[in-house]
Amino acid sequence: MTPKSTEKLITAMREKARHLGFDGLEIASANAIPEAADRLRAYLDAGYHGTMGWMEETAGRRASPTGLWPDVRSVIMLAMNYGPGTEPGDGPLANLDRPDRAEISVYARHRDYHDIIKGRLKELASFLVSRTPSEHKPDVKVFVDTAPVMEKPLAQAAGLGWQGKHTNLVSRRIGSWFFLGAIFTTLDLPATGAETDHCGSCRACLDSCPTNAFPAPYQLDARRCISYLTIEHPGPIPHEFRVPMGNRIYGCDDCLAACPWNKFASTAREAKLVARDDLKSPKLADLLQLDDPGFRKLFSGSPIKRIGRNKFIRNVLIAAGNSGCGDLKPHVEILLTDPDETVRGTAVWAFRRLATDPEITAQRRAFSAAETAQSVIAEWTFDT
Known part of the structure; x- marks a missing residue:
């Protein structure tokens, strides 16, 4: 493909992605995160993954896109906003002072995002294949958080945002209330360029954590994280974390909610990601x-x-x-x-x-x- 036809293809993909409900599309090369393997190994060696043994088991494939699929040349990263609404009870911390009610993480108040995003990714991937010349038809694979893919480092390498001190992705344009999806392709596309860190001296996310789950900026000890404890951890929850959990029964949004970049966040456009009334303050x-x-x-x-x-x-x-x-x-x-x-x-x-x-x-x-x-x-x- 010529540079001009490639540029035209990417423009068309951006338009299609927007039509499908995505709020950002950027591209990284398959070898864009060479440092990820060492960082993942250090994380696992520290035991920060807790009982998530699948992280250790899939470390080789997780460390690099080519470890998962040797033929991949480019990774198309996409963002879909799930920002909370503005009505009473919509906020991420709205129920923390209502002890008879439960606090559920914003992302889990409606449909399972895996099902929503994967279908849209498949449609976009098919669009990509259909728009390439017959002699350049690429292979594609789509991933939404269920395969060993380093979505956040890849998203930063592509330019969707940067990993903040809470290790979640932050965007100067849409804040941090968004899901990530990936399309791996054998097509060699130009990378759009990495985003730089804009956290500065701010540590609002670190100071907001009820269980002190951040041993240092940009490091998360999942064993102390309420999201991990309420979702991944099997058996009894350690006693030291029970009182700090408060009424958070599924996930925790404290560090996300504390981020000042969320002043640029907006309410989810996708109806299936808008909170159900019965899950706002159950x-x-x-x-x-x-x-x-x-x-x-x-x-x-x-x-x-x-x-x-x-x-x-x-x-x-x-x-x-x-x-x-x-x-x-x-x-x-x-x-x-x-x-x-x-x-x-x-x-x-x-x-x-x-x-x-x-x-x-x-x-x-x-x-x-x-x-x-x-x-x-x-x-x-x-x-x-």
């Missing part, structure tokens, strides 16, 4: 009553569904324990005998924070006398 009392069918029905099509009912109820119980709301106690009490061990143990923690000493003593005696004592008494004797 009542903890309602969520505590969800059984597995109820959980699946409520979160059908939502990214929340993937963590499962038991892990979700674990998170809600921590929010209940932090709430100080005595009217949640009956709902917590029912979960003291839940079939899931982690739910039971977390229910004990929450009950002990909401109940009076006589109520706690009565419950302990009841469990000690029950036939099921061996399966539940450990939670009562555990040092909370």
Whole structure:
């Protein structure tokens, strides 16, 4: 392809991407992030990935686009805005001072972005193939956060934004409320140029973290991150993080919300990414009553569904324990005998924070006398 035809193709792709709901398209070469391998290795060696063993298992393919697909020549990076609305309750931290309500990360308040973006990427990739001459027809692959792709370093190399001190991508044009998608192609396209860092001396994101998850600027210890703890971490959540979690039951937006570059952010254009009314400020009392069918029905099509009912109820119980709301106690009490061990143990923690000493003593005696004592008494004797 000639430089002029290539330029025309990229212009057409930008227009098509905008039509499909994307808010940015930039291009990086497949070898644009040579430093990524060493940085990833240092991250894994420090243990910052926690229980996400898949990061270690896929490190070789994750370190470079060519490690994942040797034939790739160019990576087209795309951004899709999911910025919160401006109505009451839309904000990312709107519920933190409402202890009887749950705080859900903005990105998870509607449809699963994987499903939305992947379909649009496939359409854009097909458009790319259709617009290239027959003698230059490229191969393409699309990725949305589910394959071992270093989306954020690639997006910075392409010029969509830069990785801020909180390690998330920031754009001078659209802030930081956006998803990333990638199209790998065998077509050799001109790179659009990397973005530079514009954080300066600001450390608002670092100082906002409730659990001190940043050992240093531009470093994240996932083991201390509320997003990791509520979504990825299996089993009981360590006690040191339970009170700082507050009522955050799925993800955490504190560091994103603190970034001053979000003054340029806008509300999501894609209707499927606009928050559902019932997920803006859900009542903890309602969520505590969800059984597995109820959980699946409520979160059908939502990214929340993937963590499962038991892990979700674990998170809600921590929010209940932090709430100080005595009217949640009956709902917590029912979960003291839940079939899931982690739910039971977390229910004990929450009950002990909401109940009076006589109520706690009565419950302990009841469990000690029950036939099921061996399966539940450990939670009562555990040092909370």
